[in-house]
Structures are given as structure tokens and as C-alpha cells.
Amino acid sequence: MGGPVDLRIGxxxxxxxxxxxxxYPRHTPQADFLRLYSKVFDLVxxxxxxxxxxxxxxxxxxxxxxxxxxxxxxxxxxxxxxxxALRPTRESLDRFFRSIGELRPKVATxxxxxxxxxxxxxxxxxxxxxxxxxxxxYRYAVEFRHGSWMRPDIFEALRRREVALVWNEVQxxxxxxxxxxxxxxxxxxxxxxxxxxxxxxxxxxxxxxxWAGRLRxxxxxxxxxxxxxxxxxxxxGPAGADQFRRILGLPAVDFAxxxxxxxxxxxxxxxxxxxx
Numbered sequence: 001m002g003g004p005v006d007l008r009i010g011x012x013x014x015x016x017x018x019x020x021x022x023x024y025p026r027h028t029p030q031a032d033f034l035r036l037y038s039k040v041f042d043l044v045x046x047x048x049x050x051x052x053x054x055x056x057x058x059x060x061x062x063x064x065x066x067x068x069x070x071x072x073x074x075x076x077x078x079x080x081x082x083x084x085a086l087r088p089t090r091e092s093l094d095r096f097f098r099s100i101g102e103l104r105p106k107v108a109t110x111x112x113x114x115x116x117x118x119x120x121x122x123x124x125x126x127x128x129x130x131x132x133x134x135x136x137x138y139r140y141a142v143e144f145r146h147g148s149w150m151r152p153d154i155f156e157a158l159r160r161r162e163v164a165l166v167w168n169e170v171q172x173x174x175x176x177x178x179x180x181x182x183x184x185x186x187x188x189x190x191x192x193x194x195x196x197x198x199x200x201x202x203x204x205x206x207x208x209x210x211w212a213g214r215l216r217x218x219x220x221x222x223x224x225x226x227x228x229x230x231x232x233x234x235x236x237g238p239a240g241a242d243q244f245r246r247i248l249g250l251p252a253v254d255f256a257x258x259x260x261x262x263x264x265x266x267x268x269x270x271x272x273x274x275x276x
Contacts, residue, residue, distance in 0.1 A: 006224040008071060008108070009245055010043035011237035012187070013230075018198035023238050025259060038066040039257045041241065043073070043108060045187075045228045050075040050113070053095055059102040071108040073141075073185070073226060074100060082115040086126040097135060108226055109139040109185060111166065120148035124157075131161050141166045141185040150176045167214070169207050169233070177214045184218065184225040186211060188240060190233030201235035205243070212247045 014037040020028055024036055037044065046062070048054065054062075062072065075081075077096060080088040100107065112130070114123065127142070134140060142158065143166035144150070158165055158180035165178050167186040188208070194201065215225060229240035242253040 005219050005222060007227070007248075007250075008041075008043035008225070009227040009241045010041040010045070010229070011037075011231075011241060012045045012189075012228050013047045013237075014044050015048075016197070016231065019238070022198050022236065023255070023258070034062060034065040036258050038070050039260065040238070040253060040255060042067075042069060043071050043226060043228070045073040045075070045111070047075065049096075049100070050078050053077055053099050056099065056102055059099060063103055063106060066106070070106060071226075072103055072106050073108045073111060073228070074103075075111045075113055081113055085115070085118055086112075086123065086130045088130075093133075104137070107138060108224075109141045109164065109183070110134075111141050111143060111185070113143040113166075114145055114149070116145040119146050120151065120154065123149075124154070128157055128161075131163055139181070139183065140164070141181075141183075143168060143187065144175075145170075145173065147173055150174070155180055167211065169211060177218075179218055179221050182223045184215065184222050184227075186215070186225070186227045188227075188229045188233040188244075190230055192232055194232045194235060197231045197235055199236050200239050204234045204240065205247075208240075208244050208247050212244065215248070 015030060015033050017030075019033075020026060024033060028036065034044075046054075077092075080086070080092060080096065084092075100110070112127075114127070131140065131142075140161075141164040155165065155176070155178045162181045164181040164183055164185045166175070167177055167184060168175050168189055169187070170189045171191060188204070188211075190202075190204075215227075219225075227241075227244060229237040229244070231237045234240050238253065238255070242255075246252055
């Protein structure tokens with residue numbers, strides 16, 4: 001993509017023990033994962049917000065671990081989108097926004113992931129009411145998990161609200177690559193049954209080339225594009241992000257940056273040189 005689009009490519013999550021060795025240096029403690037991740041990527045989707053509302057301390061730790069330009073995306077908690085099927089209490093919504101508000105300047109978008117059991121006819125009014133009640137100082141993206149949502153009235157409803165339709169690569173759903181906001185949010189998800197993660201197990205070149213072509217077709221219609229790789233897509237999220245960059249004609253991921261010394265630190269060799 002050669003236009004002025006702010007393109008960011010990263011991973012869904014960063015806190016995986018099986019990344020130690022293949023991605024993080026050996027013996028890296030979990031407390032250092034995000035700081036090291038942000039030396040290589042400039043975007044992450046925080047998947048943990050789907051399971052629980054993070055504490056203010058956790059949010060501040062995320063914020064303070066990354067460079068100024070780094071961005072986060074976050075899912076709404078499942079008790080809002082799944083368990084209550086978009087009929088949350090005001091108190092639960094307020095708790096989520098109070099928590100995520102600590103991260104506000106660094107939030108790329110908030111993702112509303114709908115459950116597979118919520119179909120268009122049952123969920124349309126709920127979804128639109130939910131979006132209309134959400135604070136307008138965030139960007140939003142909606143990820144559908146059922147094909148009944150892929151229809152023009154939904155695309156137009158999202159467009160009127162400037163909410164992005166999540167483009168996703170999953171086996172059970174053909175997502176229509178509609179543009180409904182000034183940004184694209186693309187998720188490479190894959191098969192949850194894939195195990196032995198931490199290495200590439202499946203060649204997903206064909207799927208990545210398909211979506212790279214779709215991104216190129218819309219680069220003059222959007223201001224930014226966020227692309228996220230789940231480990232289950234091919235086996236190892238960082239490798240997927242790297243391959244997608246190269247398919248787009250971008251420089252490969254600089255994995256060596258994760259080993260670069262922090263400002264004020266010296267390499268072991270420099271200590272030896274100083275004493276010689």
C-alpha cells in the first residue's frame with residue numbers, strides 16, 4: 001500500500017508463554033512481554049478485555065510500557081456482548097468505559113464481537129441501540145459471527161454511524177469487504193482447534209494475498225487500516241504479521257529490535273570494551 005494510509009499490523013494478544021524463545025528472548029518474565037512486543041509492533045489487540053474488565057493498575061501498566069505512538073484495540077467484555085447479548089446494564093458499561101478511559105489517547109478502536117447465536121432478525125435493533133448509546137469519543141468496529149448480518153441495511157446502518165465492519169478471515173463465514181467507516185479493521189482468526197502454537201503450521205499465503213488485494217483496492221477510501229493476527233490463524237501470530245507485511249511490499253518485521261538494549265543500557269560487549 002503506497003498511499004497515505006496509517007497502516008498498522010500487529011497481533012491479537014501479546015502475553016503468551018509459548019512466544020518465549022520463538023519471539024521473546026529466553027527467560028523473559030511476563031512483566032516484560034508488552035514492553036518488548038512494542039519494540040517490534042505498533043499495534044496490539046487486547047483480547048483479555050473480552051474475559052474481564054481490567055483494573056486501573058493493569059491499564060496504567062499497559063500505557064506506561066509502550067512508546068507514545070503505540071496503539072491498542074480492545075474487545076468489549078463477553079458479559080456485555082455474549083452473556084447479555086448487547087443488553088448490558090448501565091453500570092457494567094460505565095465500569096468498562098471508566099477502565100478503558102485510562103488508555104483513551106492510545107485506543108485505536110473498540111471491537112464489538114457478536115456471538116454466533118445472535119442473528120440479524122433478533123439482534124439488529126439491539127446492536128443499533130447499543131452503538132447509539134456508546135460514547136462518541138471512540139472509534140468502534142463490529143465483528144459479526146453469523147452470515148445473516150451480511151446485508152445492505154446493516155452496512156448502511158454502520159456507515160451512518162461511522163462504525164467499521166470488521167473484515168475477518170474465518171472458516172465458517174464469508175465477510176463482505178464493505179467500507180463503512182474511515183478505517184479498516186481486519187482480523188486473521190483461524191481455527192481454534194489448532195494446537196502446538198508458537199510456530200507456523202499452515203500455509204495461509206492464499207488467504208493473505210486475497211485480503212492484501214482487498215486492502216489495496218480501498219486504500220484511497222480510508223485514512224487508516226488495522227490488521228491483527230491470531231496465533232490460531234497459521235500457528236504463530238508474529239510470523240503471520242511479518243508475512244503479510246512482505247505480501248504488501250513493506251519491509252519485513254524487525255525481529256532483532258526486540259533484543260536491542262534499552263536507552264541507558266549497554267551491550268555486554270561494551271562493558272568488556274570499557275575495561276580493556
